[in-house]
Amino acid sequence: MDNFQYIDSQLHCELVAVRDIVEKTGTPTYIYSQTTLLTHFDRIAGAFAPLNPLICYSIKSCGNLAILRALQARGSGFDVVSGGELFRALKAEADGKMIVFAGVGKTDQEINEALDARIGWFNIESEEEFWNLDRLAGSQKLTAQGALRVNPDVSSVGTHQKTLTGKKETKFGVDIDRAEAFYIQASAAKHARLSALHLHIGSPIKSTQPYVDAITKALALIDRLAARNIHIDTLDIGGGFAAFYEGNEAPSAADYAAAIIPLLKDRKLRIILEPGRSISCNAGILVTRVQYSKQGGSKKFTIVDAAMNDLIRPTLYESYHFIWPVDVSGCSAPDNRQSTLRTAGDEKVDIVGPVCESGDYLAKDRYLPTTKRGDLLAVFSAGAYGFAMSSQYNARPRAAEVLVDGKTWRIIRRRETYDDLIAPEL
Numbered sequence: 001m002d003n004f005q006y007i008d009s010q011l012h013c014e015l016v017a018v019r020d021i022v023e024k025t026g027t028p029t030y031i032y033s034q035t036t037l038l039t040h041f042d043r044i045a046g047a048f049a050p051l052n053p054l055i056c057y058s059i060k061s062c063g064n065l066a067i068l069r070a071l072q073a074r075g076s077g078f079d080v081v082s083g084g085e086l087f088r089a090l091k092a093e094a095d096g097k098m099i100v101f102a103g104v105g106k107t108d109q110e111i112n113e114a115l116d117a118r119i120g121w122f123n124i125e126s127e128e129e130f131w132n133l134d135r136l137a138g139s140q141k142l143t144a145q146g147a148l149r150v151n152p153d154v155s156s157v158g159t160h161q162k163t164l165t166g167k168k169e170t171k172f173g174v175d176i177d178r179a180e181a182f183y184i185q186a187s188a189a190k191h192a193r194l195s196a197l198h199l200h201i202g203s204p205i206k207s208t209q210p211y212v213d214a215i216t217k218a219l220a221l222i223d224r225l226a227a228r229n230i231h232i233d234t235l236d237i238g239g240g241f242a243a244f245y246e247g248n249e250a251p252s253a254a255d256y257a258a259a260i261i262p263l264l265k266d267r268k269l270r271i272i273l274e275p276g277r278s279i280s281c282n283a284g285i286l287v288t289r290v291q292y293s294k295q296g297g298s299k300k301f302t303i304v305d306a307a308m309n310d311l312i313r314p315t316l317y318e319s320y321h322f323i324w325p326v327d328v329s330g331c332s333a334p335d336n337r338q339s340t341l342r343t344a345g346d347e348k349v350d351i352v353g354p355v356c357e358s359g360d361y362l363a364k365d366r367y368l369p370t371t372k373r374g375d376l377l378a379v380f381s382a383g384a385y386g387f388a389m390s391s392q393y394n395a396r397p398r399a400a401e402v403l404v405d406g407k408t409w410r411i412i413r414r415r416e417t418y419d420d421l422i423a424p425e426l
């Protein structure tokens, strides 16, 4: 599932010992494997090849320029959700035509920036937004392409409430019942063409059925529209493919493709995919150092130098990340990454950070080999929504980011300094 493995009792990213990297960079540090990143991209591209899709990597999952450049060079387009992400995509030399722009609240400024960049599609989330796009495109004498984000009202088991978006009552998109009338009204627009349909039902979607349900509903809508002489040429099926946190819980790219391709292969539709997590998640780890251990009532706490500001997923989504020592000379290398893993002499701990919140934890009630002050721990499957969601809360400079490629590695974002914390303040 990734290129993080133990060699001679030391965790390696590809061929580089994690310990050697953090000796230079300090901790906490995010370390990404370029091979893993590109392998996951290639798997999706390969599995969906019969549909010849445009793959628009979702920048919000992990948006460092070096990551974007590597994916761009591999043939990826980009899914952006803000003017800032559009700026990142353009800095990574993305082709505007291969950019899709989603988001319920695009400002005039953001829309104008995207028009200037001649992006491929605006994912339209409301009637009002569509007419605003038509107006702004008109004032620049341009034509813009819209993809209506349709809310197919499907459910997905095991997707967290905060990241489930395919139900009727979400802020995203428009109800499928209303979509038909919307397309008909939109056909009167002069500068914005609503010729595409967008779905994004949430993340992660841990089975293939919600995609099948959503695409089936979308195709029925496309057929109803065709009968009314409205032609949809592009279907964007969004992101949300699952990644591997425990190692065995998610369908593979090939599984998703096997379920989805039969629905679409005889349709003359341009297909867009917007994977984020399924490309970046397994490509990254967060490395942190044990500061102290202590007892609190019946609990044992392992206090580390990474915190909720570095990785908020455990406390925000109750999400699971496998955590294990970087050096296993005193214990054993893990033979899997499941929450049930036990080893001789392990102990149950809460792994917590230094931030002043009781919600500041990376793991609760977790069995770990005994650790001591100074030991390094790796938090696995942290590439997606890890650094990207980090903040400076508690005036903590953000972590460094490192990219490994084979035997070589480089810092792709230096650790922030105290001066970085106050630089924009007047």
Ligand SMILES: *Cc1c(COP(=O)(O)O)cnc(C)c1O
Pocket (backbone or CB within 6 Å): 058, 060, 061, 079, 081, 102, 200, 202, 203, 204, 238, 239, 240, 241, 274, 275, 276, 277, 278, 384
């Ligand atoms: C977040 C998001 C994605 C990516 O989701 P993943 O689960 O990371 O694949 C794709 N499209 C849209 C519109 C999104 O908001």
